[in-house]
Amino acid sequence: MPTVLLFAAVLAPVALGYFFGRRWALGAGGRRVPGHFGIFVGLCALLPGLAVLALWLALEERVVTAMAAAALPAGLAGLPAERLALVMNQVANIAAGTVAAQSEAMAAAAAHYRALGGYAQLLMPLAVAAAAAAGFMAGRRMLRADFAARSAVERIVLALFMVCSCAAILTTVGIVLSVLFETLRFFEKVSPAEFLFGLEWSPQTAIRQDQVGASGSFGAVPVFAGTLLITVIAMAVAAPLGLLSAVYLAEYAPRRVRAVAKPLLELLAGIPTVVYGFFAALTVAPLVRDGGAWLGLTAASESALAAGLVMGVMIIPFVSSLSDDVISAVPAALRDGSLGLGATRSETIRRVVLPAALPGIAGSLLLAVSRAIGETMIVVMAAGLAARLTANPLDAVTTVTVQIVTLLTGDQEFDSAKTLAAFALGLLLFLVTLIMNLIALFIVRRYRENYE
Amino acid sequence: MVKAEHNTPTAGDITAANPHMRARGVNVYYGGKQAIFSVSVDIGRNEVLAMIGPSGCGKSTFLRCLNRMNDTIPNCRMDGEVTLDGDDIYGGKLDVVELRARVGMVFQKPNPFPKSIYDNVAYGPRLHGLVQGRAQTDEIVQKSLHRTGLWAEVKDDLGKAATGLSGGQQQRLCIARAIAVSPEVILMDEPCSSLDPIATARIEELIDELRRHYAIVIVTHSMQQAARVSQRTAYFHLGRLIEVGPTPEIFTRPQHELTENYLTGRFG
Numbered sequence: 001m002p003t004v005l006l007f008a009a010v011l012a013p014v015a016l017g018y019f020f021g022r023r024w025a026l027g028a029g030g031r032r033v034p035g036h037f038g039i040f041v042g043l044c045a046l047l048p049g050l051a052v053l054a055l056w057l058a059l060e061e062r063v064v065t066a067m068a069a070a071a072l073p074a075g076l077a078g079l080p081a082e083r084l085a086l087v088m089n090q091v092a093n094i095a096a097g098t099v100a101a102q103s104e105a106m107a108a109a110a111a112h113y114r115a116l117g118g119y120a121q122l123l124m125p126l127a128v129a130a131a132a133a134a135g136f137m138a139g140r141r142m143l144r145a146d147f148a149a150r151s152a153v154e155r156i157v158l159a160l161f162m163v164c165s166c167a168a169i170l171t172t173v174g175i176v177l178s179v180l181f182e183t184l185r186f187f188e189k190v191s192p193a194e195f196l197f198g199l200e201w202s203p204q205t206a207i208r209q210d211q212v213g214a215s216g217s218f219g220a221v222p223v224f225a226g227t228l229l230i231t232v233i234a235m236a237v238a239a240p241l242g243l244l245s246a247v248y249l250a251e252y253a254p255r256r257v258r259a260v261a262k263p264l265l266e267l268l269a270g271i272p273t274v275v276y277g278f279f280a281a282l283t284v285a286p287l288v289r290d291g292g293a294w295l296g297l298t299a300a301s302e303s304a305l306a307a308g309l310v311m312g313v314m315i316i317p318f319v320s321s322l323s324d325d326v327i328s329a330v331p332a333a334l335r336d337g338s339l340g341l342g343a344t345r346s347e348t349i350r351r352v353v354l355p356a357a358l359p360g361i362a363g364s365l366l367l368a369v370s371r372a373i374g375e376t377m378i379v380v381m382a383a384g385l386a387a388r389l390t391a392n393p394l395d396a397v398t399t400v401t402v403q404i405v406t407l408l409t410g411d412q413e414f415d416s417a418k419t420l421a422a423f424a425l426g427l428l429l430f431l432v433t434l435i436m437n438l439i440a441l442f443i444v445r446r447y448r449e450n451y452e
Numbered sequence: 453m454v455k456a457e458h459n460t461p462t463a464g465d466i467t468a469a470n471p472h473m474r475a476r477g478v479n480v481y482y483g484g485k486q487a488i489f490s491v492s493v494d495i496g497r498n499e500v501l502a503m504i505g506p507s508g509c510g511k512s513t514f515l516r517c518l519n520r521m522n523d524t525i526p527n528c529r530m531d532g533e534v535t536l537d538g539d540d541i542y543g544g545k546l547d548v549v550e551l552r553a554r555v556g557m558v559f560q561k562p563n564p565f566p567k568s569i570y571d572n573v574a575y576g577p578r579l580h581g582l583v584q585g586r587a588q589t590d591e592i593v594q595k596s597l598h599r600t601g602l603w604a605e606v607k608d609d610l611g612k613a614a615t616g617l618s619g620g621q622q623q624r625l626c627i628a629r630a631i632a633v634s635p636e637v638i639l640m641d642e643p644c645s646s647l648d649p650i651a652t653a654r655i656e657e658l659i660d661e662l663r664r665h666y667a668i669v670i671v672t673h674s675m676q677q678a679a680r681v682s683q684r685t686a687y688f689h690l691g692r693l694i695e696v697g698p699t700p701e702i703f704t705r706p707q708h709e710l711t712e713n714y715l716t717g718r719f720g
Contacts, residue, residue, distance in 0.1 A: 255526075333563035337626070339524060341576040341633060342553030351575070356566045 009125040010049045013132035017041035017139060024143050036149040043156050044139025049132035056124050064120055065092070068113040073105040179430065182423035189417040190218045195424055197221065201387035201398075203407060203418045218421050220428065222389040226397035227373055227429075230308045230383060233393055234372040237312025239365060242319025246361075249320065250327035251349055262324065269317040273377040280310035280382035292394050299394035302384035308393065311378050318368040326360030327353060359443045366440035370433045376401035400429045463707040464697035468496030468684065472667045473518060473555075473637060478532035480513055480522065487513050490532070491693040493686055495637065500659060500668045502682030502699065504675060506714065509688040511671045515639050518669065519555035520548050536637070553580055556635035560642040562622035564614035564629075569606050572614045572625055573597060576633035596632040600624040600658055620651025627658065631666070638662065640670040644677065656681050675715060679703055687711045 021041030025034035065088050072087075079087060087109075093099040094110035095117070101107035142152075187195070198219020245265065249258050285306035292299030299305075330353050338348040354361070376399075384396025385406060407422035414420075471494040480488035488510045495501050495518075503511040513522065520541060522528045534541050541551050553576070564572050573593045574583070583589045593610070597603040602624045606617070614625055623643055630638055640659070644652040659668060659681045672678050678685050679699060686696040687710070695708040706712040 331563070333559060333561055334565060336521065336524070336557075336559060337563040337565065337629075338575070340519065340521060340552055340557035340559070341579065341629065342549045342551075343576075343579050344549055347579060351579070352565050 005125040006053070006128065009129040010046070010053065010132060013045035013049060013129065013136050014042045017043075017045040017136045020136075020140065021143070021149075024140075025149070033150065036153055037143065037147075040149045040153050040156075041136065041139040041143070043153065044142075045132045045136040047156070048135035049128050052131040053124075053128050056127060060120050060124070064113070064116045067116055068109065071109075071112055073108050176427075176430070179423050179427045182420055183427045185415075186417060186420035186424045189420065190424075194218060195220050195421075199389060201403070203403070203421050216418060218417065218424075220400075220425060222387040223398060223400050223403050223425065224428075225389055225391075226304065226383070226387065227399040227401075229304050229391065229393065229397055230311065230379060230399055231369060231372040233305060233308025234311040234315060235365070235369060237309055238315045238319050238368055238372075241312075242316045242364075242368070243323055243361065245316070245320045246323035246327055247349060247354075249324045251345070251353070262321070265317050266321055267317075268314065269321075271314070273314065273375060274381075276310050276314050277377040277381035280306050280378050284310050285382050288394070297394055300384060300396040302382055302396045303394050304383055304397045305393040307379045307381075307383035310382065311372055311375055314375070314378065315368040315371050318371055319364050322364035322367065323357070323361045326357045326364065329360070330356045359446055363440045363444040366436050366443070370436045370440070373429065373433055373436070374401065376405060380405055400425050404429075462492065462693045463695040463711070464702070466493045466693075466696050468494035468499065470497045471495065472497045472537065474533075474535050475514075475518070476533045476535075478514065478517055478530060478534060480510070480517060480528065480530045482525075483527045487691050488517070488530075489692045491688075493693060493696055495667050495669055496684070497667055498663055498665075499684060500663050500670060500682040502678035502685045503669065503671045503688060504673075504678050504685060504714075505688035505694075507673075510691040511686075511688045512641050514688070514693075515641055515669060515671050518637070518639055519552050519557055521552075521557060523548065553633050554635055555637045555639060556630035556633065558623070558626050558630055558638065558640045558643050561646050562619060562626050564617070564622050564625050566613065566615055568611045569614045569617070569625060570610040573628050573632050576629060580633055582633065592632055596628040597625075599631060599662070600628040601654065602628055618651070620647050620654060623647060623651070623655060624658065627655075627662075631662070635666065637667045637669065640668065642671050642673060645673060652677070675703075687714060689714070 018038040018041065020038075022034045022038035024041075025037035068091065069084060069088055087106075090099065091106065091109045091113050094101045094106060095114040101110060143149075195218050198217060199221050200217040200219045201222045202217050204216040249262055249265075253261065281302070285302055288303050288306045288309075289299045289301045292303075334352050334356060335348055338352045339345070343351065379399045379402050383398065383402065385398050385402065386396045387398045387403070388395055390397060404422045404425050407419060407425075412419045473495040474492075475494075476492045478488055478491045479486060491510075491514055493501075503515065505511050516522045517530055517534060518541075522530060530542070536546065536551065536554060539546050541555075565575065567575070570593055573596050574589050577583045577589065577592050583592055594603060597606065602621060605621060606612075606625075614622065617625060623646075627638075627643075644655050647655065656677065659670065662668060663683075670678075670681065682699045684696065685699045685702040687694045687702065687706075687708070689710050695702065695706060695711045697707075702711065703715060706715060
């Protein structure tokens with residue numbers, strides 16, 4: 001019932017405003033489009049209503065809790081802040097009926113809490129309606145014969161668009177900030193120099209002082225080396241395969257082949273990475289191990305090579321599809337110009353088409369690298385967990401993303417260096433991919449100016 | 453006066469005194485649709501042959517037959533005979549790469565490669581191994597740019613991107629690029645259609661100078677341009693070569709009714 005009331009409180013003034021605005025405009029001579037006046041007054045009612053609603057929802061619980069805490073019975077008053085929070089949590093649970101009250105005082109507090117909540121529920125639609133009504137009145141007062149309703153509406157809607165576009169940006173900022181603060185806390189325990197340049201990664205912290213392995217070490221170098229190794233292997237697979245298939249698709253493939261092959265290739269990008277992960281772990285990793293053994297090399301049963309190979313296949317579509325688009329976008333006039341000078345098709349591709357498309361191709365490669373760096377599932381399943389500083393692709397290695405996953409899964413205390421290390425890794429990884437993306441963006445933008 | 457029937461044989465004289473290329477009975481088809489109907493014409497040494505006619509009359513298509521650029525269009529098929537110095541260009545004897553080096557092409561829209569001015573001109577000579585080392589390349593680049601009158605304008609900017617030049621300069625660069633491989637024939641497909649009158653005049657002068665070294669075939673929409681630059685003119689209509697002859701005669705005494713109608717502006 002309160003929900004219905006709430007909707008009514010928001011929408012009724014809006015509808016009223018719309019019809020009032022329209023009527024007013026029609027009455028005032030119908031010189032302009034009456035709908036604009038209606039929408040204007042409607043928006044005037046809608047926005048304050050929504051703003052109050054949002055504020056109310058954000059603050060209600062806090063205010064109710066504070067009021068209930070202030071009115072706690074004598075036996076519970078005057079507690080320190082931490083205890084108080086605990087007590088209020090319990091009070092809320094009792095009020096919701098999930099826990100039974102253990103004392104008279106608690107029961108009384110819960111009853112009070114529930115009553116406050118009830119008032120709030122009743123007051124909310126009223127407050128919203130009042131705000132909407134006030135907006136309506138303000139909008140109504142602005143109606144004059146010479147009022148430019150359309151441009152006012154357009155300004156309001158434009159502002160709404162801007163707010164929407166800010167949502168994604170604000171989320172990004174929020175993510176960065178939350179990671180940043182945890183990282184700062186991590187750096188209070190471990191020095192940045194050790195983190196950035198330390199060569200050993202074994203993120204343990206002791207629970208008891210005398211525990212074995214009590215001293216953890218947080219050198220991120222082996223972890224990033226693992227990421228680098230796997231990314232290099234993946235790109236060694238994806239770059240040639242992706243580029244050659246892009247050249248084939250864009251330049252040589254008959255139209256019918258292209259129509260079938262391109263969507264099929266893009267289908268690769270749609271396979272969930274966890275599926276790639278078990279393909280890597282169950283099929284490719286044993287193959288690599290057996291192949292290594294057959295050649296007389298010792299290969300771990302989980303190896304960087306297995307994970308890198310499968311990841312390379314996974315990012316082929318990023319390279320091939322984007323590069324294909326870029327190559328196809330090279331103007332036909334350039335091809336004709338080269339062919340007209342007596343160049344063969346392959347000379348034309350090598351000397352004119354690919355150089356012209358190079359910035360776009362570089363962009364697609366960098367995008368694929370970003371993808372490979374950030375990829376988690378395949379490496380978790382196929383590359384192992386040992387943080388080893390090695391360049392041998394047959395060894396098990398670990399990557400930044402894998403370490404973040406292992407540090408943050410399971411029960412964790414959020415003030416140990418071990419857990420906080422995950423945020424530091426995350427921030428550094430974010431910075432690396434951000435730089436890659438910026439470079440890619442810069443290159444692609446330069447490429448766009450090329451044919452103007 | 454020949455009546456306006458479409459399948460009459462070409463009026464006028466299709467032969468040139470000193471032919472460099474000859475086309476005989478050329479038909480071109482796009483898929484099932486025939487675009488060129490039995491066109492025969494000679495291209496003489498050191499002369500400019502202008503091809504005029506209303507849009508879609510097949511003059512560009514025919515032009516592209518002369519260096520086999522139509523090969524790059526899927527579904528495009530031709531029959532008939534085209535010879536260069538007596539060799540059938542569609543026979544096995546002449547490789548298409550060699551043909552295009554000997555019969556160069558300049559396109560409707562200037563299409564410099566996104567490279568430096570220098571590399572644009574040096575592209576063809578390097579490709580065909582005409583130059584060894586920097587000195588020879590420098591020489592051929594300078595010579596080609598000189599011949600197109602571009603040298604004075606760009607000699608200090610050879611390393612700059614060719615795409616930064618003005619439209620007229622770009623088109624002259626494309627001509628320089630074409631003559632850098634020392635072709636025998638140059639095909640020009642409406643080379644001035646995207647240029648302003650001053651740049652157009654510059655190109656027309658250039659065409660007249662180039663005639664001393666090359667045979668030139670130019671497709672144009674402008675009858676004035678055909679009159680100004682060409683020695684012989686061919687009039688195309690709906691895929692047929694209606695009339696061909698010395699330019700002054702075509703413009704003053706057309707033999708075919710369709711030619712006369714076009715020249716007097718009754719259509720086209």
